[in-house]
Amino acid sequence: MAGIAILGSGFIARFYADALVSHRRPDRLVSVYSRRTESAEHFAQDYQVPVWTTNMQEAISRPEVDIVCVCLPNHLHEEAVMACVQAEKAVMVTKPLGRNAQEAKRMLEAVEKAGIFHGYLEDLVYTPKSLKAQQLIAQGALGRILWAKSRETHPGPHSEWFWNKELAGGGAILDLGCHCVEIARTYIGKDIRPVEVMCWADTQVKPIDAEDHAIGLVKYANGAIGQFEVSWTFRGGLDLRDEVMGTEGTIWINNFLRTGFEVFTSGKGAGYTAEKAESESGWLFPVADEPHELGYNHMFTDMLNAWEEKRSPKETFYDGYIVNAILDAAYRSAASKQWEPVQLEIWRGKTEVEQQKELPDFDEQYFLVKEEITHYGARKLILKDKQTGEIVERVLT
Secondary structure (H helix, E strand, O other), X not given: OOEEXXXXXXXXXXXXXXXXXXXXXXXXXXXXXXXXXXXXXHHHHHHOOOEXXXXXXXXXXXXXXOEEEEOOOHHHHHHHHHHHHHHOOEEEEEOOOOOOHHHHHHHHHHHHHHOOXXXXXXXXXXXXXXXXXXXXXXXXXXXXXXXXXXXXXXXXXXXXXXXXXXXXXXXXXHHHHXXXXXXXXXXXXXXXXXXXXXXXXXXXXXXOOOOOEEEEEEEEOOOOEEEEEEEXXXXXXOEEEEEEEEOOOEEEEEOOOOOXXXXXXXXXXXXXXXXXXXXXXXXXOOOOOHHHHXXXXXXXXXXXXXXHHOOOOOOOHHHHHHHHHHHHHHHHHHXXXXXXXXXXXXXXXXXXOOOOOOOOEOOOOEEEEEEEEOOOOOEEEEEEEOOOOOEEEEEEO
């Protein structure tokens, strides 16, 4: 059983707390830190946390605290992690790990030097649908992965600091792209090195300095492509979708917006429907169990089991560092309008990976381009001669 200190008392801290105290977990929230007295006290009352404080070090260093969950704005992550290092406390940090790769690298090196447990709280690789997709891919159901696309769009974040480029470290790319990049890495293979990034970004709607909309491509050493689509300008709620394509199959995932639960209401008696829902009337799309569907339950199960078993969780600070390095390249590309290299000072995956282009054999003479059954019942083969390169068609009756 873990005694957990939670740093932060806002939007994500409450989502995390809902997951941490759900389903009769033996783990307990034992202290909470907030920068505002009223918020800390309110959070402690809501979640029955025995100790609340506006002193971060006090929340961390208490003897009953085994592990610290950092739910603070991006610019405070490094300060919180270094406080955990000083107190020799295990630590979990919400995404993104840092505002850039250099911040993330300093945190990674600090926790590893101190020898403390560290987890990167990337919930969307833990959603039930994502976990099932990962299992199918590991079994070979999709063959060799060629392309993984992840999309997260919504009308914008909840707290004021997100909209401050200096405090947040960026806009939609950093806030949402961190999810999408790690999702694609998980499908393509986290041991495959990201090589370069091409990204378009703009500030289309919001009166802010950072980007509110972006699309990017991440090229991997084995030839696979990761794609992210992110926006703070999307109207209609929170849209979380993934697509994975391989040589033997395809997976489509809709994690949130349209998942088979639809309600129409006049608005009488209506209230909260789902995260970032924009309406209380008309057709609504509730989410039955948000912490579960967003991956929080599976994420914390992995984190706390790993802590108890003295092993690394599925997502560590190293993963957060790789994500930050990819997003740094995305920002450089958005400025230069060119492919930009992913600069990794630390890489622990495969070092010699060739681009995979295995051509499917039909027989000794031909490669198989395509096989299909036509609408009139004939079986058609498209073949390529291995010697001449000629493309031929055969129709089998």
